[in-house]
Amino acid sequence: MGENETRKPDAGSSTTDVTPATSPQAPDTRDPSAPPQGSIPPPPSESLFELVAEAAFVAVATALLGSIPAALRVARAGGSFLGGWIVSASVVVPVLVLLIYLSHAAGRGFRMLTGQGAGRSTALGLALWAGLLSPVLMFFSSVLKEKTNHRGLGGATFGVVALALAILMALVARRLVSAGRGLVERGASARAVAVGFAAIAVGPLLLLSLPLLRHTDTGPHAAAIASALIDGLILAVATAVAVSFGLGDDLRAKARRIGLPTAGAFVILGFGLLTMSQHLGLALRSGGGLAAALLGGLERWTDRDGDGAGALFGGADCDEGDPRRHPGAIDIAGDGIDQDCDGVDGAPVAKHDSGADVPAAAAATAAADTKPAAVPLPTTRPSIVLVTLDTVRADWTSAFGYKDPTTPRLEALAKRGTAFGAAYAPGSDTQRAFIHLFSGRPLEDTAKDRREWPTLKDENITVAERLKDAGYLTAGVSSFQWISKERGFAQGFEQFVEVFEEDHPERGTTGPQAIRAARAFLEKTASDPKPVFLWVHLFDAHSEYRKKTGFDFGKGEEGAYRSEIGFVDKQLGDLIDAIDASPRAKSTAIIVHGSQGEAFDEHGSTGHGKDLHAEVLHVPLVIALPGDPGGGRRLDASAVSTADIPATIVALGQASPEGVTGSSLLSLARGEAPGKREPVYARASKRFAVIDYPLKLILQERKGRDRTLLFDLAADPGEKRDLSEQRADDLNRLSALLRERFKLKVERDPD
Structure with a gap:
C-alpha cells in the first residue's frame, strides 16, 4: 500500500481505524465566534x-x-x-x-x-x-435519648455515630447518582429516574x-x-x-x-x-x-401594642392599640369589654350582699330564693396555692435579709403569715428539689424510670391526686420541660398548663405566661363551691440570667440574677393580687418557697446540683394561712425542709396522708411553739448534709478518706469557718446521723 493509503486492520487486531499522521485534515467549519471545545458556554439570553x-x-x-x-x-x-x-x-x-x-x-x-x-x-x-441521612439521624437520636441517661456520654456517642452515618449516606447517595446516570445512558426515561430519586x-x-x-x-x-x-x-x-x-x-x-x-x-x-x-x-x-x-413571625412583626398577638397573618388580636386586649387575656366579666378577643364579653357581674362578685346568672338564681347566697366557700378546708420559685436563694431576697428590696411582695406576704428563716431544700439538683412536691416522697423512694430526668410512674399517689380525691379542683402550671405531662407530672391535676411551650424557659421569659394561666384558672373556677389546689412554677431566676428593666440590683452575673429574682417577685405579686381580688380571697392558704439556690463561686462551684453549701440549699419559705390574725412571724432557729411541704398541704386539705413523708409545718405556720424538731437532711452526688440547727455537717465521700465540714449557722451563716477539729463530739454525733440516714459506710478518720 502507498504511504498515504489507509490500512485495513488485521483480523486479530482490536483497532478499528488507524489514520496516518500525514492524511489531509478536514476543513474547520466551526463558527469562529463559538467558544473553544470543552469550555463553558456563555449564559443563555434569558431575562x-x-x-x-x-x-x-x-x-x-x-x-x-x-x-x-x-x-x-x-x-x-x-x-x-x-x-x-x-x-x-x-x-x-x-x-x-x-x-x-x-x-x-x-x-x-x-x-x-x-x-x-x-x-x-x-x-x-x-x-x-x-x-437519607435526616431520618436515620432522627431515629438514632430518639433511641439514644430513650436509652442513655448520661447527657455527656449520649452527646459524644451521637457525634461519633452521626459522623459515620453521614459518610455512609454520602457514599450511598453517590452510588445512587451513578446508577441513575447509567440508567439514563442506557435509554431509561430521565423523568422516570427523577421521580424515583424524588421518592427516595x-x-x-x-x-x-x-x-x-x-x-x-x-x-x-x-x-x-x-x-x-x-x-x-x-x-x-x-x-x-x-x-x-x-x-x-x-x-x-x-x-x-x-x-x-x-x-x-x-x-x-x-x-x-x-x-x-x-x-x-x-x-x-x-x-x-x-x-x-413563618406565620407566627409575620404576626409578631405586626404586633404594634406589644401584647404578643397581632391582627394580621392569622392573628386574632381584636385591638392593636390596647395591650390589655388579646387572645388569652383575662376577660373581666360584665365590663362591656372583650379582653380575650373571643367575640363576647364575660357574664355580667352582680354584687352579693357579702360583697363578693358573682355572675349575673347566679345572682338571678339567688334572687329567686328566699335568702340570697354568695358563692359558698369552704370554712374548714381552704383553697391552697403553692408557688415554687425556681433557683431562688434565701440570702438574696429582701424578705430574708438582703439589703436591697429584691422581693417586696414576698416581704408583704410574710407579714400576713410565717417566714421560715431556716428552710432548706432536700438537694441542690433539680430532680431532688422538685420531685417530692408531686410524689410526696424523696427522689429515691418515688416510683420512676431510670433516666437522668425521670418519668413518674402511675403507681405513685401524687399530692394532687390526694387533694382531688378529697374534693379539690386541681391545676398546675409548669415552666420547665421536664415537669411535663409526658413525664407523668400532670397525674392528679385536672388542668396542667405547660407554658414552656410558649417560650424557651432558659433563653426567654415564662413568668407572665405562668401567671396568666394561673389567673385564668382562678377566674374559670371562681363560682365553683369546691376549694382549689393550684401549683404555679416561676422559672425566670434560673440561668441564663438577664437583667430586667426596672430591677437593678448590681452588675455582672450576680446583679442579673438578683434582677431576675426581683422580676419573679413582681410576677408573684400579680398572682397574689389576683387571689386577693377573687371570691376566695379570705379562704386561700398561700405557700411560697424556693426550689433550691444558686452558687456564684462562694465555695468553688457555680450554679446548682453539685454542692450542699448554704447558697444552694438555703431557700425562702413563707406560709400565709387564711384568717391569720398574728401574721409577721419569723422562725429562724428551727430548721425545716421543703420536703415538709407535701405533708403540710395534705394536712391543710384534710387529705389522706398515708405514704407521705416529711413533717407538717401547719402548727408552726399557726404560731404554735416550735418544740424540738427532727434534723433536716440533704444530698447530692457523693455529698450528704444534716442540719440540726444551729449546726450543719457536710460529708463528701472520697476514695481515701471522707471529707467533713462542720458549721455553726447562727454564728456563721455563710459557712466560712469549719469547726470539725474544735467540736469533735458534735462532728461524731452528726456523722452518725448521716451514715444511718443514708446507709453510708462506717466513718474513717476525717480530714
Missing part, C-alpha cells in the same frame, strides 16, 4: 422575568408536595385539609421562589468551576444525602412526619418545632431534586408564561382563606410546622 417565572412554577409544585404533612396536621387539629394544604403551600411559595432562583444562579457559577452537568449531579447527590429523597421524611400527627397542642413546643424542621427538610430536599432535572423545552416555555400569575394567584388565595377563616388559622397554628412558624 430576569423568565427565570423568576420558571422558579415560581417549580416553587408552586414543590410547595404543594412539601405541604402535605402540614395539611394532614391541620385536618387532625379540626381544620380543613384542602384549606390547610393551600394556606401552608402559599406561605412557603415566596420563600421557595427566592431559593430556586438563587440556586439556579449558584448552579451556573458552580458549573463554571467544575464542568457542565456537575452542578445538577451535585445538587441531586446532596438532596439524596439529606433525604422525600419519602422517608414524609413517613417520619406521620407520628407528629398525634400532636395537636396549641403552642410551639417540641413537637411543633420538630414539625417545622421536618417540613423544612422536605421542602429543601424536594427543591434540590426539582432543580436537579430540567423541565424540558415545552414545559419550560409554559412555566415562563404562567409561572408568575399562577404563583401570585396561589398566594393571594391562601392568604385570603387565612383572613376569612380564623378557625383555619388556629388549626394551622395548632398543627405546627414551617408554615405556622
